[in-house]
Amino acid sequence: MSEEKTHVVSIKTHLLVLFTLIILTIITVLITSIELGPYNTAAAMIIASVKALVVLLYFMHLRFDEPIYRIMFGLVIAIFIAVIIVTFFDYLYR
Amino acid sequence: MAEQTIHHHEPNYLEYRGKYKGLAGWLTTTDHKRIGLLYFYSMMTFFLSGVVMGLLMKYELIAPGEQLMGAQTYNGLFTLHGLTMIFLFVIPGVAAVFGNFFLPILIGAKDVSFPRLNLFSWYLYIIGAIVVLISQFLGDGPPDTGWTFYAPYSLRTNTNVVAAVTGAFILGFSSILTGLNFIVTMHRLRAPGMGWMRMPLFCWTLYGTGWIQLLATPIVGITFLMVMAERLLGIGFFDPTIGGDPILYQHLFWIYSHPAVYIMILPAMGVITEIIPTFARKTIFGYTAIIISSMAIAFVGYFVWGHHMFTAGMSSTSRWVFSLLTFLVAIPSAIKVFNWTATMYKGSINIQPPFLWAIAFIFVFMIGGFSGLVVGSLATDIHVHDTAFVVAHFHYIVFGGTGFAFFGALHYWYPKMFAKMYNIRIANIGLLIFFIGFNLLYFPMFYLGLMGMPRRYYDYIPMFEPANLLSTIGSWIMATGLIIILVNLSRARKMTGKAVDDPWDGKTLEWQIQSPPPVENFDEIPTITTGPYDYK
Amino acid sequence: METTINPSVDLHRDDTASKIGMWLFIFTEILLFGGLFLVYSVYRFRNPVAFHLAHEELSITMGFINTVILLISSATVAIAITAMQKHNKKLTMMMLGLTLLLALVFLINKYFEWGAKFEHGMYPGSELMANLGHGDMLFFSLYFFMTGLHGVHIIIGMTLLAITLVKVKKGAVHAGKYQLLENSGLYWHLVDLIWIFLFPLFYLIH
Numbered sequence A: 001m002s003e004e005k006t007h008v009v010s011i012k013t014h015l016l017v018l019f020t021l022i023i024l025t026i027i028t029v030l031i032t033s034i035e036l037g038p039y040n041t042a043a044a045m046i047i048a049s050v051k052a053l054v055v056l057l058y059f060m061h062l063r064f065d066e067p068i069y070r071i072m073f074g075l076v077i078a079i080f081i082a083v084i085i086v087t088f089f090d091y092l093y094r
Numbered sequence B: 001m002a003e004q005t006i007h008h009h010e011p012n013y014l015e016y017r018g019k020y021k022g023l024a025g026w027l028t029t030t031d032h033k034r035i036g037l038l039y040f041y042s043m044m045t046f047f048l049s050g051v052v053m054g055l056l057m058k059y060e061l062i063a064p065g066e067q068l069m070g071a072q073t074y075n076g077l078f079t080l081h082g083l084t085m086i087f088l089f090v091i092p093g094v095a096a097v098f099g100n101f102f103l104p105i106l107i108g109a110k111d112v113s114f115p116r117l118n119l120f121s122w123y124l125y126i127i128g129a130i131v132v133l134i135s136q137f138l139g140d141g142p143p144d145t146g147w148t149f150y151a152p153y154s155l156r157t158n159t160n161v162v163a164a165v166t167g168a169f170i171l172g173f174s175s176i177l178t179g180l181n182f183i184v185t186m187h188r189l190r191a192p193g194m195g196w197m198r199m200p201l202f203c204w205t206l207y208g209t210g211w212i213q214l215l216a217t218p219i220v221g222i223t224f225l226m227v228m229a230e231r232l233l234g235i236g237f238f239d240p241t242i243g244g245d246p247i248l249y250q251h252l253f254w255i256y257s258h259p260a261v262y263i264m265i266l267p268a269m270g271v272i273t274e275i276i277p278t279f280a281r282k283t284i285f286g287y288t289a290i291i292i293s294s295m296a297i298a299f300v301g302y303f304v305w306g307h308h309m310f311t312a313g314m315s316s317t318s319r320w321v322f323s324l325l326t327f328l329v330a331i332p333s334a335i336k337v338f339n340w341t342a343t344m345y346k347g348s349i350n351i352q353p354p355f356l357w358a359i360a361f362i363f364v365f366m367i368g369g370f371s372g373l374v375v376g377s378l379a380t381d382i383h384v385h386d387t388a389f390v391v392a393h394f395h396y397i398v399f400g401g402t403g404f405a406f407f408g409a410l411h412y413w414y415p416k417m418f419a420k421m422y423n424i425r426i427a428n429i430g431l432l433i434f435f436i437g438f439n440l441l442y443f444p445m446f447y448l449g450l451m452g453m454p455r456r457y458y459d460y461i462p463m464f465e466p467a468n469l470l471s472t473i474g475s476w477i478m479a480t481g482l483i484i485i486l487v488n489l490s491r492a493r494k495m496t497g498k499a500v501d502d503p504w505d506g507k508t509l510e511w512q513i514q515s516p517p518p519v520e521n522f523d524e525i526p527t528i529t530t531g532p533y534d535y536k
Numbered sequence C: 001m002e003t004t005i006n007p008s009v010d011l012h013r014d015d016t017a018s019k020i021g022m023w024l025f026i027f028t029e030i031l032l033f034g035g036l037f038l039v040y041s042v043y044r045f046r047n048p049v050a051f052h053l054a055h056e057e058l059s060i061t062m063g064f065i066n067t068v069i070l071l072i073s074s075a076t077v078a079i080a081i082t083a084m085q086k087h088n089k090k091l092t093m094m095m096l097g098l099t100l101l102l103a104l105v106f107l108i109n110k111y112f113e114w115g116a117k118f119e120h121g122m123y124p125g126s127e128l129m130a131n132l133g134h135g136d137m138l139f140f141s142l143y144f145f146m147t148g149l150h151g152v153h154i155i156i157g158m159t160l161l162a163i164t165l166v167k168v169k170k171g172a173v174h175a176g177k178y179q180l181l182e183n184s185g186l187y188w189h190l191v192d193l194i195w196i197f198l199f200p201l202f203y204l205i206h
Helices: A011-033 A038-059 A067-092 B022-027 B032-060 B071-090 B093-106 B115-134 B161-188 B201-233 B246-280 B287-303 B316-344 B353-376 B378-384 B388-418 B424-451 B462-490 C015-046 C048-055 C060-085 C089-119 C134-170 C179-204
Strands: none
Touching (some): A011 A038, A011 C060, A011 C179, A038 C179, A067 B246, A067 B287, A067 B316, A067 C015, B022 B032, B032 B071, B032 B093, B032 B462, B071 B115, B093 B115, B093 B161, B093 B246, B115 B161, B161 B201, B161 C015, B201 B246, B201 B287, B201 C015, B201 C134, B246 B316, B246 B353, B246 B388, B287 B316, B316 B353, B353 B424, B378 B424, B388 B424, B388 B462, B424 B462, C015 C134, C015 C179, C048 C134, C048 C179, C060 C089, C060 C179, C089 C134, C089 C179, C134 C179
8 A cells, every 4th residue: 555655756856856967967977088097987976976966865755755655775785885884994905 | 462362363373274275375374474484495495405414525524534435525515515504594594483483473564564575585595596406417517616606716616506596596685575575664654652772683683684685685796697698708807818807707796695594684683682581570771772783794795705705916005994894893792692682681580492692692693793893803814714713603603603593483373283292301401402402513513623634635644633523522412412302393282271372471461362363363463562671 | 654543544555665675676776786785896996097998989979879768767757756646648658668768778779889799709708808918807807797787777677667557557556556577677777777877987087
């Protein structure tokens, strides 16, 4: 039985989000065509993360859902990132 | 609770005949209790075959030289023994059998959130087991890599690695789906009045375990997929000749396999936490502390995997980081022992088989835990890594831990599941013999490891013979105890009278319904007004 | 949502449970690809020059087009849900159909991209690939494996969406019961999310 969730995201919002995502994609391509050394990777990853966040919050409705979903998602990502960091304690210092 | 008469009605879950009858009725069931039993019977079959493998290995080690088998056979045997015991027994373990059977009842629900998915999990378990079995007979022979499948050997050996890791992959899926099911069930189906902080602690451990199953298993899944791709498609990930790093394989493997040991032990600790209040007739000491320490174990357990790799070639920095984190994760485990002991203090102890299993658990688990400090400490591990010491450590903590808890749970919940009671005296004798055999089998391995005997060797130098002989004799004594225990259970007698439903005077919900439970567990979903261990 | 459901209600349908279940499954998929991203980051760290050079063999234009296609498909499936909530069955079906079409175009593009590589002798198990330098071998192994696995997930997503489309047409999924549509949408967005990270890592980074 469906409960409260009657929040409807308008088509307009979805199109706005799409537009934002495409712009960000274009920016990523442009920014990585300039030679910025190690900052290229960082820039591309930051923009990708912003895009991901936008997809999660709007398309996947996390912005409007109960907090439990955001909490769970945040925890999962935190653990994943922590695992990468701990792995790099090996590779960075060999 | 025990004052109200429990109404008995037919059919209970064992007798129920739905759309399909007989065996078909069991193979198409979506009843969590029947699924728990499906797991139980298949798991015991795999466990016993694993025991036989172990006995064969111990016999080979009774004296130097070849007794029964050469090196290749021995290698295949310890690989299969590991695969069987780990993926087919202890990882599904307590959760798949007792979690399935009792989780819904303990929270006052009629079943799990996804009953059909639950059955599917069991089928994946069986299919995975069959694929692993097939790997023993195809092509060039059973894998001889150890259950750890380390690269680059696992990439080069002509044995059936692909079949074996495919089986493991399927088993992983089974584990993931069970964890998913349990998590959703606890979020959605707790009875009215049962807030999270009134949920029995066994359920809490199943919750933490579910998250580990969910988040760690995919890592080993993708690792095995990469091994398959490397062997079958010729692309490269771990082979050093193409620039791969075999240590990266170990990282990925242990990023799952260490949390996997918490999958094994958390539900086991949960069972002990159910048993002790019932037989101390006192509420658990530190309900909140147990929750926090259980969640802490689950969480910190994600970050300690490198302690399996201290001699593999990682950087010094990462080695001391892992050692430090390993010591941290030991703390919440130890806290539990204090909780259990404090519960017993000034309690009214009812000495019955489940309680004796719980005490035995604490004893062997502590030995395993202390030896864990030796292997977790970087400096000492350098000397004992890959020796018999490690073998002793993990058997104490996994077999002693999950294994003892499994049998404790079985003796605790047997009357509820089957409305039958086993012979108490024989159960205790069986446990005693088992316990003596267990310690005789594994304790000498600590000594052997310290003296330098390597693990996974089918032969050894003469100076190791006396301790090995003792250990092999221990395996026979343990096996005898096991036989006594199992035969005793199989000959349990039908119970009558009021004791049927609540032989131990338990306070959790399973003791408030009939034995065996009716198909939908409760006539009406109860409303909960107290915490779970409401003694006095 | 944390409150337990009323047991007098039909216990056989619990949309929230279904939604949580899908999110939990998505977490497993994130960790599945996460393992691959971990391998990628380690090997990239150890072979920066080779990875830089190797990426130049991929077509940024192709990658960009495919990225935009997938982003649009995420928008269309999201709009399909909005349409469903507004009781617009026709629009829902159109948007689902469009999503499937876009997914198909993505796969066709992939087919040509991979095809081009295969024609040059670059494919898993080929002699050319076996003789690559270390960094290149790792890059292309990861490229084929990660985009391949992603493609498999596109197909799974398409299957889910197709099933949903059929059920919408039959009326089995409707404005009072559309958790399947939501869940399929969630899965599809996951497939998009993975690509959002695959694109820069393989096609763009220096």
